[in-house]
Amino acid sequence: MTGDKNDTFRQKMLEHQNEARIVRKIVLIISIILIFVFALIGGGGYLYIQSALKPVDPDSKVKxxxxxxxxxxxxxxxxxxxxxxxxxxxxxxxxxxxxxxxxxxxxxxxxxxxxxxxxxxxxxxxxGKVLAEASFKITIPEGKQLKEIAAIMAKATNQDETQVFNQLNDKEFIKKLMNKYPDLLTSDILNPQIKYPLEGYLFPATYPFYKPNPTVEEMVIAMLNKSQHVLSDYIERGKEKNLTVHQLLTMASLIEEEATEQADRKRIASVFYNRIEKGMMLQTDPTVLYAQGKHKERVVYKDLEVDSPYNTYKHTGLPPGPIANAGRVSLEAAVDPEESDFYYFLATSDGKVIFTKTLEEHNKEKAKHITNKK
Structure with a gap:
């Protein structure tokens, strides 16, 4: 009986082994088939993409x-x-x-x-290598403020300046643009302290238009496209300095407004960063004039008392937003300032900028170069 049981057990073991071999063969065959199918799909997809990247017809003379x-x-x-x-x-x-x-x-x-x-x-x-000649072009210079840009747009298209400016600040228009440019126009521009949401966001450049009467929206979109393209070179570098897009444009606008043609913008930027790091107020005159909505050759002491979040003689850190549009040179200075130990600078009447380390040195230079200041 024991021998019969052993024979039966061996027989069952052999059957299980045969079944296991069959199952393994089936799994192997299915695996090979799946690998083959995936290889065909992957290879086919790769070949398709490679083909799609090539010219439709390399020998075509059609334009x-x-x-x-x-x-x-x-x-x-x-x-x-x-x-x-x-x-x-x-x-x-x-x-x-x-x-x-x-x-x-x-x-x-x-x-x-x-x-x-x-x-x-x-x-x-x-x-922009185009076939057609532009119907006309609009040039937005560096350092222009939104009111000035509105005037340029209105004049170029024979529109009412006030209406153009009002549309640039229309809440629904701004929200529409924010939806279109979520990475550029962030919620920062909706800060209630900001005078004009699009201030500093319309990049200085020459813009061609291919029909005689583009709308305000079409002109703004062309400018924001340019801003988005240019800023792609600076956004990541700005993040290294803990600057948002909005703060980057704000810092660049201060540099733009303070700089003369002869000025070293990277050194001006170093002064701003040094003062921020030390907790000092920036005390930059263009922010005072922007707060007042004025353009003046010289700021007097009375101007410094203006009650505004833009007044950097009363508030530390950056103002709520840009005070003008900045060009590439100022953007570059904002993300790559010079390393210095300067905390003051002074622009002379002949366009030179004098940098100093202490208030005493600054006041001496001020006495030499600035007279009749009230």
């Missing part, structure tokens, strides 16, 4: 006019390019742009060809 309207998103640009046969796949183009962190596409009527590769198309859209 097509493609209009990119002001404020176009990457998605809409991608779809337009695919529709016109300039690229193979809109989604691939869109993801390529995001992966390469490309931005700053400019509006205009472009002459593009199916023979162009994706990077060539991207470069063309970024540099």
């Amino acid at each position: 097509k006019k493609v209009e990119i309207p002001i404020g176009s998103s990457v998605s809409s640009i991608s779809e337009k390019l695919e529709k016109n046969g300039i690229i193979k796949d809109a989604k691939v183009f869109k993801y390529y742009v995001k992966f390469k962190n490309e931005s700053g596409f400019m509006a205009g009527i472009y002459e593009l060809s199916p023979s162009m590769d994706i990077q060539e198309i991207v470069d063309r859209l970024k540099t």
Whole structure:
């Protein structure tokens, strides 16, 4: 009986082993099939993407006019390019742009060809190499304030200056722009202490427009697109100095307003940072004039008493927001100031800027160069 039981046990063991071998074979076969399928999918996807990145027709001599309207998103640009046969796949183009962190596409009527590769198309859209001549251009100089920019926009388009300025400060208009540029126009601009939400955000540059009467919104979108593109070079570096986008633009605006053509902006920036680090007030005259809404050659002692959060003679730290638009040189100074032990500077009548370390030294230079100050 014992022998029979052992034979039965061995028989069952052999059956289990056979079943296990069969199961392992099945699992192995399924695994090989799945690996093969995934390889086909992955390889096919890779080959498809590689193909989509290449020109639609490398030998094409065709040139097509493609209009990119002001404020176009990457998605809409991608779809337009695919529709016109300039690229193979809109989604691939869109993801390529995001992966390469490309931005700053400019509006205009472009002459593009199916023979162009994706990077060539991207470069063309970024540099604004367009086919059509601009109907007119608007130049916004560095250091301009929102009221002055509104006047330039109104004059260029034969609109009422007051109406343009009012739209630039309209709450619903601002919210609409914030939704479109969430990383640029943050909730910081809604601080009730801020005079004008868009102050400092309309980048100084020359803007071409391809129809004779663009709306205020179209002009502002062109400027904000430029701001967003330019600031992409400085935002991360600003974060290293614990500056938000808003604070970066604010600091750059102070540098812009204080600097003369001969001034070393990085040294001016060092003075501001040194004073902030030491808990001193910035005491910069342009903030006083901005608080008053004035343009004057010289600030007198009475001006320093103005009751405003922008008055850096009464409040420590940065003012609530920018006091003008700043150019690249001032933005660069804001993120990369010179290392110095200066705490004071003084602009002379001939445009020079004198830097000093102590109040005593500053007052001596002030006595030499500034007279008849009341």
